[in-house]
Amino acid sequence: MELSIFMITALVSILVVSVFFVFKCWFWGTPKAMEDIPGSLGWPIVGESFSFISEFSSPSGIYSFMSKRQQRYGKVFKSLVLGRFTVFMTGREASKILLTGKDGMVSLNLFYTGQQVLGPTSLLQTTGEAHKRLRRLIAEPLSVDGLKKYFHFINSLTIETLEQWPGRTVLVLEEASTFTLKVIGHMIMSLEPSGEEQEKFRANFKLISSSFASLPFKIPGTAFHRGIKARDRMYAMLDSIILKRRNGEGFQQDFLESLVTKHSKNLVETSGGEDDNKLTDKQLKDNILTLLVAGHDTTTAALTWLIKFLGENPVVLEQLRDEHIQIQRNRTNGTNLTWAEVNNMPYTAKVINETLRRATILPWFSRKAAQDFDIDGYKIKKGWSVNLDVVSIHHDPEVFPNPGKFDPSRFDGLLKPFSFLGFGSGPRMCPGINLAKLEISIFIHHLVCRYKWKALDKDDSVQPTLVRMPRNKYPIVVETL
């Protein structure tokens, strides 16, 4: 029932969005200009969107859509999916060109709904110098040292979360979602992990999140409209916190405080000139929302896949458990995990990488050509949508033999550049990498040291969302060891 409602909604959405955007593109002549690129644009208007969506949620995911076409046309092919004429490409060479994107060759290619919700000054919508400047401002609070102050919070929250798991059916995806949202809410604005504010924050965030894959019409009653309204409520909440901080009330050592005190424009006497290290309140809010959106689903999915892969690979689980039990045994004083320990978990780091390779949480990286350029002998024109197929890169048998196997030892040695893109590469490489690894490592430590679990369902299909997650949310039962 749920599936058929989803399918109907997806089909109607594809149709409406496609008609809107495809007419726009045909008007500008994109299909004709793409004549030299191999591939098929599929049916008029909807293109290949139906097979794209249906293969997307199959266990092999978008990989089967890509590999069929790569076998027929080669590494570069065109398609018409989700209302966009798109050139798909794969391989380490294409990654290097697209991800290093020198001289502003490409920009990120958000869907219209994402652009509207996140606002024009979001990191995801800026390019060139403006993008570099924003990256500089958020680098310090997201660095390993900058994150040290959140260690105790994440550690306690993990223990509390896991203590609730034994004796009931646990939907790992839901638990991971609640956990990662509490972590990021605390890190950004010292939000208490429970209570009315947390509930409001969560409700607004959910509406914002679902508006990204909605129809692009801001009509009351639509998911897009609800998302924009939730975004406005979230901004009002941030406004009131920023005001309090400026008035010297409620000082906290969080991400917001660091931006407000060091980088907020309203605090300095502006003499009319631009200060490269200062942000307006609008820039501040757009980018806090960007971090929330970019960091939540990804970390939730990674944690869920990791627990699932461990459940399916007892040998890996045993080796991982050994690493963590050894950490416990080596402790001379105290019984709790320490900051030094969490930064020295070599096998855990490989398990995280292998999870990101095997699951490929962000299956493609979407770009827009900002100028004409050549790739694998094909001419890409300014304005085209270009998608880097990361799943095929992560499943290339020449780099990762037997790619379907979950095998963290693949990361024992150095890999060839651009063969592993779990956190991306180049100027747009994930700025949240340290936070994500910190959360996952702490969670895994307590999980494997104290608990064992059993999966209640064997379904391997994937939710048809931009971030790949198990459709069944990975239901398990848990016992203490």
Ligand code: HEM
């Ligand atoms: C395991 C969890 C995570 C994974 C797998 C992940 C993955 C990625 C990848 C692959 C990219 C590059 C996308 C591209 O090039 O198109 C990216 C970018 C980004 N990530 Fe993450 N991420 C994770 C967690 C986080 C967290 C916790 C945050 C925030 C605190 C975050 C914030 C961002 C932002 C803002 C960008 C865009 C950077 C830019 O455009 O300059 N991510 N992430």
